[in-house]
Amino acid sequence: MRFKIILLIFLTTIHLSFSDNTVKVALMTNAGKEIYIKADNDMEIIIDNKTVDKKREVKVSYSKNGIEYNGSIYNNIFLKQNEGEYIYVSKNGKNYNSYRGNISLLRENGRIIPVDIVELDEYIYSVVPCEIGKKFPEEAVKAQIVAARTYAYYNTKNSKFKGYDLVDNTDSQVYKGINTEDESISKLVDSTKNMIITYNGEPINAVFHSDSGGYTANSEDVWGGKPVDYLRSVDDTGNNEFSPRKNWSYMITKEKFKTIFGVFPKEISMEKKNNRIEKISISDENKKIEMTSNEFRKKLGYTNLFSTIFEFQDLGDSLMFNGNGAGHGVGLSQWGAYGLAVKKMKYEEILKYYYTGIKIEELKNVRF
Numbered sequence: 001m002r003f004k005i006i007l008l009i010f011l012t013t014i015h016l017s018f019s020d021n022t023v024k025v026a027l028m029t030n031a032g033k034e035i036y037i038k039a040d041n042d043m044e045i046i047i048d049n050k051t052v053d054k055k056r057e058v059k060v061s062y063s064k065n066g067i068e069y070n071g072s073i074y075n076n077i078f079l080k081q082n083e084g085e086y087i088y089v090s091k092n093g094k095n096y097n098s099y100r101g102n103i104s105l106l107r108e109n110g111r112i113i114p115v116d117i118v119e120l121d122e123y124i125y126s127v128v129p130c131e132i133g134k135k136f137p138e139e140a141v142k143a144q145i146v147a148a149r150t151y152a153y154y155n156t157k158n159s160k161f162k163g164y165d166l167v168d169n170t171d172s173q174v175y176k177g178i179n180t181e182d183e184s185i186s187k188l189v190d191s192t193k194n195m196i197i198t199y200n201g202e203p204i205n206a207v208f209h210s211d212s213g214g215y216t217a218n219s220e221d222v223w224g225g226k227p228v229d230y231l232r233s234v235d236d237t238g239n240n241e242f243s244p245r246k247n248w249s250y251m252i253t254k255e256k257f258k259t260i261f262g263v264f265p266k267e268i269s270m271e272k273k274n275n276r277i278e279k280i281s282i283s284d285e286n287k288k289i290e291m292t293s294n295e296f297r298k299k300l301g302y303t304n305l306f307s308t309i310f311e312f313q314d315l316g317d318s319l320m321f322n323g324n325g326a327g328h329g330v331g332l333s334q335w336g337a338y339g340l341a342v343k344k345m346k347y348e349e350i351l352k353y354y355y356t357g358i359k360i361e362e363l364k365n366v367r368f
Contacts, residue, residue, distance in 0.1 A: 021121075022119055023120055023123050023152055023165050024116070024166070025118060025123060025165065025167070025172075025175055026113050026114075026163075026167045027115065027168050028113065028167050029097070030089045030090065030114050032062075032091035032112065033061065034061050035060050035114055036059050036091070036093040037060075037087065037089050037114070038057040038058070039056060039081045039086070040056075041056060041085065042055060043055060043079045043080060043082075043087070044079070044080040045058065046077070046080060047074050047076065047077055047078070062110065067105055077104075077105045078102065078103070078105075079102060079103040079105070080102045087103055089103065089114050097176065097179065098179060100116075100118050100119070100122045100178060101119065106163050108163070116177075120153070123175060124145060124149050125186045126176055126181055127173045128189065129181060130173075130175060131173060132144050134184070134185065136338050138188065139337075139341040139347045140334070140340070141185060141188050142188055143337045143341075145185075145189050145192050146192055146347065146351060146360065147206040147208050148173055148206075149192075149196055150196040150206035151172075151208070152173065154203045154205045154206065155172060194362045194363045196360075196361060196363045197351055197355060197359070197360060198358060198359050198360075203363070204358060205231075206331060206355065207328070207330050207331040207332075208331045208332035208334060209326070209329055209330060210245060210306075210327040211246065211324075211333055211334070211335040212236040212325050213245075213246075213323070214235075214240070214324060215233055215234070215236055215275045215309075215329070216232075216234050216236055216336075217233055217274065217308070217328065218233045219330050221273055221274075221276065222328050223294075230356050230357055231356070234353065234356070236336045239333065240335045240336055242339060245324075245326035247322070247324055248326075249321065250304045251315070251319065251321070252319055253317060254319060257319060260300065261282055262287070262289070263283065263284055264284040265319060267281075267282070268312065268319075269281045270293075277293040277309070277310065278292065278293055280292075280293060280296045294308065294328070304321075306323060306325065306326040307326050332354040332355070333354060340353060
């Protein structure tokens with residue numbers, strides 16, 4: 001018996017072995033008081049593990065006691081389409097988004113959330129075009145694919161959500177279903193099937209961002225907590241030449257600034273680390289406040305201050321912020337990957353450039 005146990009442990013370390021390869025993606029863009037769902041042919045309406053109906057179109061409504069369907073209230077409803085067909089979801093009955101997989105319905109915060117239960121790589125088919133578009137060099141696309149697959153795997157295994165694994169927005173990865181898929185990218189997803197990023201034999205939290213602005217960031221400098229060995233700052237100088245956010249500016253009046261922060265910006269001081277702003281102090285004659293650069297960005301707006309690499313100018317009654325890069329700065333830089341691919345770097349090399357000490361390995365028979 002002892003030999004069998006040791007042999008089993010040995011065999012399971014040869015490959016990361018799993019059986020169920022679907023992810024549960026909450027379609028927050030389609031959440032609402034009413035949800036309309038349709039399919040190309042009749043769907044199975046499954047409640048309490050029993051098929052209670054078959055219909056091509058379904059409408060459900062939110063109730064404080066459950067989900068209302070066909071005059072009755074239920075705790076859970078599962079909609080199963082025919083294999084190989086698509087399912088269409090809308091919150092107004094007019095504008096539908098199309099998805100692969102099947103739909104589970106749940107209640108959360110006074111609304112119904114449709115959850116797409118979809119095969120991992122079919123999910124990646126949509127994520128990658130949403131995240132980087134369709135014009136990146138092939139090796140940069142492959143790097144994004146492997147990072148996105150690894151991110152999905154890690155965050156499904158370690159989900160911070162209840163009732164689903166991921167969401168369809170930037171709180172996880174942007175996912176819009178079939179309409180954003182691109183045939184050439186889907187072929188690259190298939191060509192890298194099962195490839196993931198590991199550190200010490202475990203899949204990593206493969207976070208990524210748009211443009212490092214010249215230096216990526218240490219994870220603890222952005223989110224706090226303990227340092228993560230594979231999320232170390234790297235010199236990314238000269239790799240973002242194609243980025244639309246290589247340089248950016250944002251101007252705000254001091255009066256508007258005061259309404260946001262509650263203090264007039266008479267004096268602003270900033271602490272830097274690895275070219276990034278870490279902390280900011282703002283003061284006038286009566287008050288002084290301090291915050292992290294991420295808190296500062298959140299208050300001013302992520303689409304105003306695109307990154308934590310910036311300087312400011314005092315223009316009298318206004319402040320002008322001039323910066324570089326976009327996003328939190330941790331892990332893979334998408335526009336940096338673009339630049340490295342142009343320099344003929346392969347996707348494995350790109351990933352090892354941004355994630356310290358990692359390996360690219362094959363994940364066999366995925367299971368979560």
